[in-house]
Amino acid sequence: MTPPSAREEVLGRIRTALGPDRATPAEVARDYRLTDGRPAGDPALLELLVDRVEDYRATVLRCPPDQVDVTVLAALELALGAGWARGDVVVAPGLPAEWRPDGCDVDDDRPPVQLADRAASVTAVAVAIAETGTLVLDGSPACGRRALSLLPDCLVCVVTADQVVGSVPEGLARLDPLRPLTMVSGPSATSDIELQRVEGVHGPRTLMVVLAG
Amino acid sequence: MTATVPPKAPTFLGLPTAPRGVGHLRGDRSFPDAAREALRDGQLRANLGHATSTIRGKRGRVVAELPDWAQLREAGRALKAATMARLDDHLEELERQVTARGGVVHWARDAVEANEIVTRLVQATGTTEVVKVKSMATQEIGLNEALEAAGLDVYETDLAELIVQLGEDKPSHILVPAIHKNRAEIREIFLRTIPGVDPGLTDDPRHLAMAARQHLRERFLRARVAISGANFAVAETGTLTVVESEGNGRMCLTLPETLITVMGIEKIVPTWRDLEVFLQLLPRSSTGERMNPYTSTWAGVTPGDGPQEFHLVLLDNGRTAVLADEVGREALHCIRCSACLNVCPVYERAGGHAYGSVYPGPIGAVLSPMLTGVEDNASLPYASSLCGACYEVCPVAIDIPSILVHLRAEHVEAQEKPTAEALAFRGLAKVMSNPRLWHLTQRAAKLGRLISRGKPTLPNAMPPPISGWTRSRDLPTPPKETFVESWVREHGSGS
Numbered sequence: 001m002t003p004p005s006a007r008e009e010v011l012g013r014i015r016t017a018l019g020p021d022r023a024t025p026a027e028v029a030r031d032y033r034l035t036d037g038r039p040a041g042d043p044a045l046l047e048l049l050v051d052r053v054e055d056y057r058a059t060v061l062r063c064p065p066d067q068v069d070v071t072v073l074a075a076l077e078l079a080l081g082a083g084w085a086r087g088d089v090v091v092a093p094g095l096p097a098e099w100r101p102d103g104c105d106v107d108d109d110r111p112p113v114q115l116a117d118r119a120a121s122v123t124a125v126a127v128a129i130a131e132t133g134t135l136v137l138d139g140s141p142a143c144g145r146r147a148l149s150l151l152p153d154c155l156v157c158v159v160t161a162d163q164v165v166g167s168v169p170e171g172l173a174r175l176d177p178l179r180p181l182t183m184v185s186g187p188s189a190t191s192d193i194e195l196q197r198v199e200g201v202h203g204p205r206t207l208m209v210v211l212a213g
Numbered sequence: 214m215t216a217t218v219p220p221k222a223p224t225f226l227g228l229p230t231a232p233r234g235v236g237h238l239r240g241d242r243s244f245p246d247a248a249r250e251a252l253r254d255g256q257l258r259a260n261l262g263h264a265t266s267t268i269r270g271k272r273g274r275v276v277a278e279l280p281d282w283a284q285l286r287e288a289g290r291a292l293k294a295a296t297m298a299r300l301d302d303h304l305e306e307l308e309r310q311v312t313a314r315g316g317v318v319h320w321a322r323d324a325v326e327a328n329e330i331v332t333r334l335v336q337a338t339g340t341t342e343v344v345k346v347k348s349m350a351t352q353e354i355g356l357n358e359a360l361e362a363a364g365l366d367v368y369e370t371d372l373a374e375l376i377v378q379l380g381e382d383k384p385s386h387i388l389v390p391a392i393h394k395n396r397a398e399i400r401e402i403f404l405r406t407i408p409g410v411d412p413g414l415t416d417d418p419r420h421l422a423m424a425a426r427q428h429l430r431e432r433f434l435r436a437r438v439a440i441s442g443a444n445f446a447v448a449e450t451g452t453l454t455v456v457e458s459e460g461n462g463r464m465c466l467t468l469p470e471t472l473i474t475v476m477g478i479e480k481i482v483p484t485w486r487d488l489e490v491f492l493q494l495l496p497r498s499s500t501g502e503r504m505n506p507y508t509s510t511w512a513g514v515t516p517g518d519g520p521q522e523f524h525l526v527l528l529d530n531g532r533t534a535v536l537a538d539e540v541g542r543e544a545l546h547c548i549r550c551s552a553c554l555n556v557c558p559v560y561e562r563a564g565g566h567a568y569g570s571v572y573p574g575p576i577g578a579v580l581s582p583m584l585t586g587v588e589d590n591a592s593l594p595y596a597s598s599l600c601g602a603c604y605e606v607c608p609v610a611i612d613i614p615s616i617l618v619h620l621r622a623e624h625v626e627a628q629e630k631p632t633a634e635a636l637a638f639r640g641l642a643k644v645m646s647n648p649r650l651w652h653l654t655q656r657a658a659k660l661g662r663l664i665s666r667g668k669p670t671l672p673n674a675m676p677p678p679i680s681g682w683t684r685s686r687d688l689p690t691p692p693k694e695t696f697v698e699s700w701v702r703e704h705g706s707g708s
Contacts, residue, residue: 006320010478013228013533014301017542025295032284032490052503109517112468113434132496132504145518146467146509150460169489177450177485178314180511180518183492185504188460192373192389193396193418195264195271197500201372201422202429203460203507 036131036166045130045164046211052133056186057199058207065213068099068158072122075208076101079154080119088119092148094141095124099158112147120154121204128164129171132185135159135209136171139180146180155204157184161213229323230586231531236324236355237383238531238585240569243592245685247567254564260395261564265555271501272552272606278503279493288490289609293546296483297536303448303481304527310451314513316523323530324354331356331440331473332363334524338471340437344429346455346462347371348442349387349549350475350528352571353584356440368432370461372425379406385565385573387551388499393564396421429461439465439520443476444548445491446525449484452512453525456495456505466509472520477528479536479545491548494608498550531584540619544580546609553603553613559596568593575603579616587624594620633678658691665690 004012038045050060059078063071076089086103093107100106104122107115115121124142125135135157137143149155165171175181188203199205231238240247251257276282296303308318321327335343343360345351345367357367357378369378376391377384380402384390391399396416403410403421407428414424441462445454453474455462466472482488496505514523536542554560554574565573570581570590578597582590594617603613625635644650665671671688674680682688694702 006322006326009322010320010527010529010533011301011304013529014304014478014536016226017228017533017537018298018300022298025298026291028288028291028295029284030288032281032288032493055503056506116430116434129504134504139515139518146463147518150463150467168493169486172485172489172492177447177452177510178512180515181509182463183504183508183510185502185506187506188458189506190372190418190422190459191268191500192371192376192391192459193399193421194260195267195389195392195500196418197502198418198422200419201426201459201461202370202433202464 032169033167034169036170038166040163040165040170041161041213042166045166046161046213048166049128049130049133049159049164050211052130053135053186053207053209056133056189056207058186058209060209060211062211065160068210068212069101071210071212072099072156072158073101075156075210076120076122076154079156079206079208084119089122090115090118090120090148090152091122092124092142092144094144095122095158096142099124107144107148112145112151115147115151118152120156121148121152122156122158123149125157125159125163126181127171127174128159129168130164130166132168134168134171134183134185136175137182137184138175146182149182149184150203153204154206154208155184156208156210158210158212161211164211226537228534228537229531230534230589231353231584232323232325233585233589235328235359236353236530237571238353238581239589242569244563244567244569244596245592247569248563248596249684251564251567252562256395257393257564258562260393261561263395264389264392265561268501268555272498272555273501275497275501275503279497285490285493286608286610289494289548290546290611292482292487292490293609294543296481297479297542297545299483300478300481300536303483304478306448307446307451307481308527310449311513311523311525314451316451316513316525319524319526321526321528321530324528327354327475327526327528327530328356328359330526331475332359332365334471334473335360335365335438335440336363338438342366342368342432342436343438343440344368344370344432344436344465344469345374346439346441346457346465347374347390348440348475349571350442350477351440352384354475354528354530356475368429370429370433370465371457372422372459372461375425375429376402379403383566384571386554387549387572387574387576389551393566433461433464433468436465436469438471438473439469440473440475441465443474443480444495445488446476446481447483447485447488448481450512452485452510454488454508454510456492456508458500458506460507463507463509466511467519469520471522471524473524473526475526475528477530478532495548495550498552498606498608534586535580535583538583541579541583541616543611544576544583544613544616546611547576547580548609550608552606552608556602556606557597558600558602559598563596568596575613575617576611579613579620582620587620588627591624594624633681637678637682652697655695659693661688661691662693
C-alpha cells in the first residue's frame with residue numbers, strides 16, 4: 001500500500017478534527033449595509049469620492065464628459081511639470097480614443113519591464129468606491145495589464161460618473177473575480193516607520209484622478 | 214477510590230502539531246525571562262509606546278466612521294466559523310478552481326514539507342534569487358532559512374521586512390515587523406548595509422522609503438521568481454488576494470515569470486462576496502485606513518498579464534490540531550490585522566520579541582501554543598492580564614481571553630507532578646478553612662515587614678519557589694495590623 005499523499009493526510013486530519021457529527025454552518029446574516037442607498041453616479045457620491053481620494057494625497061480633476069482628453073493633459077502637466085514629452089506617457093490599449101491625448105505611446109505586448117522608464121501611464125477603471133476612495137482596475141483593455149498601472153511613476157486614472165458606487169459591497173458586486181484585479185486607494189504608501197503614513201514607495205508615487213461627469 | 218489520570222490534551226485527537234527544529238514558533242526562553250530584559254530597554258519601550266498609540270488613534274477614528282461595524286464584525290465571525298465547519302470541502306473546491314485556471318496546487322503537512330516543495334519549485338526554474346512579499350506563513354515555517362541553506366538568495370521587499378533582514382533582526386509585530394526600531398535606528402541600518410546608499414541620508418521617513426525604493430527597484434525588474442503569502446483565497450472562484458501598501462506586493466505578483474504562494478489552510482473564504490466583509494474589516498483594523506493602498510487579486514494564470522506559472526502551497530503545520538480544539542479553533546479565524554497587539558498593555562511594554570514566535574501579542578499567545586502544542590510554549594498563555602481589550606478590537610470577535618484561560622487549564626492538567634503554585638494554593642485552602650490557623654498565619658505574615666524595611670512592597674528577589682511568584686508580581690508589605698485587629702482596636706471585641 002502506498003502511504004497517503006499530503007493531500008489525503010491533510011484532508012483526513014480536517015475530518016478527524018471536525019469529528020463525525022460536525023455542526024451544519026448557520027446561515028450568515030448579512031445585516032450590514034449592502035448599499036449606500038444612493039445610486040451610482042449620484043452627485044453626493046462623486047463629492048465623497050473626491051474627498052476620500054484627496055485624503056490619500058492624490059489629486060482629482062473634474063471635467064465634463066466631453067473634455068476628458070484635455071483634462072488628462074492638464075493632469076499630466078500638473079504631475080510631470082515642465083518639459084515632459086508625450087512619448088513618455090503610455091496609455092492602456094483599450095482607452096477610448098476620445099480620451100487619449102495625441103502623441104502618447106500605446107501599450108502593447110512589449111516585456112513589462114520596458115514600462116519602467118516611462119514617466120506616466122493613463123488607464124480607465126472598472127469601478128470606483130466612494131466610501132473608501134478606491135479605484136479598481138480589472139485588466140480589461142481599457143484598464144491595461146497590471147504592469148502598466150504599476151511601473152511608471154505617475155498613474156492617471158479616468159473615472160466616469162456612472163462607475164462611482166457608494167460602498168465596498170456594491171463595488172465588489174460589479175467585478176469579475178476571475179480577472180486579475182488591482183484595487184488602488186491613493187498612491188503607493190507605507191506605515192512601516194513609526195506607523196506614520198508616507199506616500200510613495202514602490203508603486204506610482206503620484207496618483208491623478210480625472211473624474212468625468 | 215481509583216486515582217484518575219488527567220487526560221492529556223483531550224481535544225487534540227492526536228493530530229500532529231508544528232514540528233520542532235524548523236520555523237519560528239518557539240522562543241529559546243520563556244516569556245517572563247525574555248520580557249524582563251525587554252522591559253529594561255527604554256528605547257524599545259519608547260518606540261513601541263509611540264507607534265502603538267499612533268495606530269490606536271487611527272484605528273479608532275476609521276472604525277467609528279462605519280455605522281455598521283458591529284454587524285460587519287459579527288458577519289466576519291460567522292463567516293469564518295461557517296468556513297471552518299466545512300474546511301475540507303472548501304479546500305477541495307479551491308484546488309479544483311485554481312487548477313482549472315492554470316495554477317498548480319501543492320499540499321504540505323508541515324513546515325519541513327512546505328520548505329521542500331518551495332525549494333524544489335524555485336530550483337526547477339534555474340534561478341538563484343527570489344523576491345518575497347511579506348508573509349506570516351513563510352516566516353512561520355522559516356522559508357528564508359531553508360532557501361538560503363539551498364544556496365538561494367532571498368530578498369524581502371516589504372520595507373519593514375527589509376529593515377529586519379538588513380539589520381539581521383527578528384520581526385516583532387505582525388503588520389509592522391520593525392515596529393521596535395525608530396527612524397534614527399533605521400537610518401543607521403540603511404547606512405551600514407545598503408551598498409551605494411546616499412551618505413547624506415536623513416532620518417525623514419520619506420527619505421528612508423526612497424532609499425528602499427532605489428535599493429529594490431533593479432531587483433524587482435530582474436526577478437524571475439516571487440514568493441508570496443495570501444490574505445484570502447476564494448474557494449468558488451480560485452481567486453487569491455494579497456492586501457498591501459507599498460506596491461512591493463504588486464511588483465512580486467506581476468513581474469516575475471513564476472509566482473509561488475504559500476497559504477495556511479485557514480485563509481480560505483467560500484465565496485467572492487465574503488470579501489465584501491473582510492475588505493472592510495481588515496484595513497480599518499490594521500493600518501487604520503479606510504482602505505489599504507493596494508489589493509491584488511488573481512485566479513490562476515492570465516495570459517499576457519503577470520506570472521505565467523503559478524503554484525499554490527496549502528500549509529497545515531499544526532492548524533488541524535488547532536481545529537480539533539473546540540474552544541481554541543476560533544484562533545484560526547484570525548485575519549492577521551494586529552489590532553490586538555496594538556491595544557495590549559503587555560505587548561506595548563514587552564514588545565514582540567519576548568513572545569519568541571512570529572505571532573506575538575494576544576493572538577500569538579493563543580495561536581503559537583496551539584500550533585506547537587501547549588507544552589512547547591507553556592509560558593505564553595500567561596503573558597496576559599486578561600483585560601479583554603484584544604477581544605474588544607478583534608474584527609472577527611475572537612474571544613482571546615477565554616482561549617487563554619482554556620490553555621492555562623490545559624497546561625496545568627498536563628503537569629504530572631503538582632507545581633509549587635498548586636501546592637501553595639492547596640496549603641492556603643487549608644489555612645483559610647481554619648480560623649485559628651488563619652490568625653496565626655496572618656500574624657506570622659507581619660514578619661514580612663522586617664524584610665521590606667519600610668518600603669511599600671516586598672523585594673522581588675525571594676528564594677525559590679517563592680521567586681516564581683514574586684519575580685513578575687509585587688507583593689505589598691503586610692500592614693501593621695490585620696483588619697480584625699484594627700476593628701477590635703476601634704470598636705472593641707464585643708458583638
